[in-house]
Amino acid sequence: MSVTNQTPATQSTLKEQIREFIQVQLAEPKGIASFTDDESLMETGVIDSLGIFRLVSFLEEDLKVRVSDEEINAETLKSVNAIEELVIRKKK
């Protein structure tokens, strides 16, 4: 029971970290006020061609996950939720 209680807590912290990075570093400088955890960050323009590289260095440097070239694609980095899933998978 205590394990299942803990897992969501750690995940929400991770999600918050990802959200905050995207919000402050990528969305706000483009004047984008809000985005949902499910929304495609590419279609809405939150992530542009340079933003991709900043996002990848955030994942590698701040979250300490190694992202291969293969993993840098539109599915794995689609939304906040997708990025969270990628990080969780990589940390296992």
Add this chain to the structure above:
Amino acid sequence: MAYILQQLLQKSAAQYPEKLAVWARGRSITYRELEQRSNQLAHLLRERGLRKGDRVGIYFPKCVESVIAMLGIVKAGGVYVPLDPQAPADRICYIIANCGIRILITREDKRRGLDHATLEALSLSLLIDAAAQSSNGSESLPWTILDEYPSDQAPKVVLTETDLAYILYTSGSTGRPKGVMLTHQNALTFIEWCAEIFKITSEDRLSNHAPLHFDLSVFDVYNTLEAGASLYMVTEDLALFPGKLNEFIESKGITIWYSVPSALTLLLLHSELNAEKLKQLRIILFAGEVFPMKYLQQLAELLPHLDLFNLYGPTETNVCTYYKVERERLASMDKLPIGIACENTEVFAVNDKNEVITRPGETGELYVRGPSVTYGYWADSEKTKRMVLPNTFQPNFEEKMYRTGDLVQLAEDGNYYFLGRRDSMIKSRGYRIELGEIESALLSHAAVKEAVAVAVPDDIVGNRIRAVVAFHDGEGLTAAELQQYCGARIPRYMIPEAIEFRPQLPKTSTGKVDRVQLAQEAAASTALVAS
């Protein structure tokens, strides 16, 4: 010979009905389907009251329906207006009102973002994504309704090459975008020149990297149709990932690539460009901004088998000059020319004394005349008069010429070289940006007293934008709040990525804001951060 754009499709559809015409997001349509679907759309538009010259908006992320929409609209005698699906709704609503769009081809989620007044003013929304029947404001119809209309031929509409085909909105210095009006002739003058010089055939596969509201896309779409070739659209799921994009060029067997240089730089720096894998690629064209020499040299070295061309021209003239990269000279060149005039286009440069320059080394502002030049800006005769002028350099008959605002130098080799702008327009990722439009957006906030946008040159994207702002006494906002405020007014690529606050802005001796000083400071502080 074709004199209106839809004839390009008509000819290729007759010749290659089963050939793939357009591919996007994993879906494709043949020439037969494109011809039939656009006929159906044209019939629907006519039935819904569209008259010759009426504007129709295209507002959704690009897909095969984008090309059907463009062709269907011109077949109905209409004028299509591609709207940036990533632009703030406020800007889209402005454009819709500015050119009087009453019929909009869109997607339900995009439509929902428009304000009430805009929806009220629309007579019809055609939704590409569903059988969705929302009824908020204008009537909306699902795309599938096209099945009910005749597909074998387009409605009869009398058109000449001097009729408008499309309007492209670009940044305007007064704070609002301006609509460049382009005729069938403007586009075809360019397309016919391309067909000749690039020898495009039905075997070619063209990429479409640029968004459709950006004039580079005119090359991709209409050269494909002209030759009966195939068009492969690069959507955001590919464009943002150099590795994927590289794979796409290889797997689709792209033979002709056209984009802004920054897209090529990203491919060069972040993917493994390999001549063996990209052996089908025979031409790379680039335009929209200056290609940094070191990256062009690397690109040329990595891909020794293909031809590289630098194309130049503002939206108002399509492409007006070109330069074929001379590989043997490339290593010793420190700057790339914009080249010489395209066929059926004349360019000349005029100095401060209002004389046409003729000798190598002289500099002047570039002017363009010929059938590729726009009539001017939609519903803005003032701006049109300033930019599209009577040609006073020949006395025999009345005609117009376009002043580009670009300063150029004529070189020994006969080529023109781009030196800079006469005004405060800049380029970032190939987009034209008027710093004045950004400043207007900042100044429209009640708390802002003074605002200056500055461009900081950048190797990859051309320019990065920063702003310096002073508030009225007692007022204050964070950079994020101000960026968010701008986000509702101007496109993302125009929003300053950093905003600095000062009690007041430095002034020149004449009391004007000292832009030069601010630009130098911005460049210096960026260099500091980078190092």
